[in-house]
Amino acid sequence: MSGDGLVVRVRAPVGRLIPDQTRRVAEMALRFGNGLIDLTSRAHVQIRGVAEKDHSALIDSLAKYGLVDDSVEKEARKNIMVQPFWQEDDATHLIADMIAVALSSPGAPDLPGKFGFAIDTGPLPLLRNNSADIRIERVGDHYLVRADGSENGVLKPAKDVAHAAIDLAHWFLASGGAPEGRGRMAKHIAGGAKLPNWLASDRQSDNQAEQPFPGPTNGGQLVALEFGQIAAKALHALADHSDIHLTPWRMLFLKGLGTAPDLPGLITDPSDPRLRVSVCTGAPGCRQGLSSTRALARELAPNLGAHQHLHISGCTKGCAHPGPAPLTLTATGPDHFNLIHKGRAGDTPAATGLAPDDIEKAIQNAP
Secondary structure (H helix, E strand, C coil), X not given: CECCEEEEEEXXXXXXXXXXXXXXXXXXXXXXXXXXXXXXXXXXXXXXEECHHHHHHHHHHHHHCCCCCCXXXXXXXXXXXXXXXXXXXXXXXXXXXXXXXXXHCCCCXXXXXXXXXXXXXXXXXXXXXXXXXXXXXXXXXXXXXXXCCCCEEEEECHHHHHHHHHHHHHHHHHCCCCHHHCXXXXXXXXXXXXXXXXXXXXXXXXXXXXXXXXXXXXXXXXXXXXXXXXXXXXXXXXXXXXXXXXXXXXEEEEECCCCCCCCCCEECCCCCHHHHEEXXXXXXXXXXXXXXXXXXXXXXXXXXXXXXXXXXXXXCXXXXXXXCEEEEEEEXXXXXXXXXXXXXXXXXXXXXXXXXXXXXXXXXXXX
């Protein structure tokens, strides 16, 4: 539940929406929600503003198009993120499907709600900066299965990857990684948990790819969304152009397109200043938000320096950018913010109680 109603998260299989699924998600957002759809940092879509009385009907509609599992338990376990540039003939689809089946089978590990798998099987890893607990990366003709927080793992052929990943998940639970049903792999490793020998025989590559920018890439077009959100009508229109691969960078990969369509809310210019702003829903859409945030983000973005990044948070939780940012504005009340330099939303501010008219000057004077 959020300030504008229920937020319903849709975990598209293999991170892909085929055109018919895209249309249905858009139609359901218009019929049951407020017409706004978020793209999350875990490559999921979220339908906003759903009334409680409409929740069951929405879930039934999504299930008809293969977008919801047949039980809450199965749905909760399938926290699987894939690198978005996969092809039908590579192993990404196979590995993701096998892990999904394993997580739905009897005896599957009862993992914490935020525990996730990253299938990062492109020529170079792309997802190391994105949240996951078990990572799978390509090394030559094999795939390294490793725990987040450890550089070591085990190399397996594609057909054996899912089995190794599930074994690693069972080890996490058996070794005390989730007391009281909560826990993350990196914290468990940092706390001194020692991987069994079979999980520490091979090592990750030091090479990784840079996060891509909007524009043509890898046989399609990457388009960013203004602050990670798209109107349902624009999403519906995208279904006429291509399959959509969801990304954890709040961008959409439009497979096979030579030119990005001209639709409201799509950002195709990598220099667009809105890409240098991370902003949460804010008030009134979020019940924790102390001030509206998105209108302020649109106002401030054009005035940011070429190398500045600004995080605007409606409260001290900092959901839109959990790590430190060069500049962070944290709401303290309606239209009042603290400014933090090189920190998180809840850190000690350099300036307090700034009204919108004061913010631009304070940012310009920031070191």
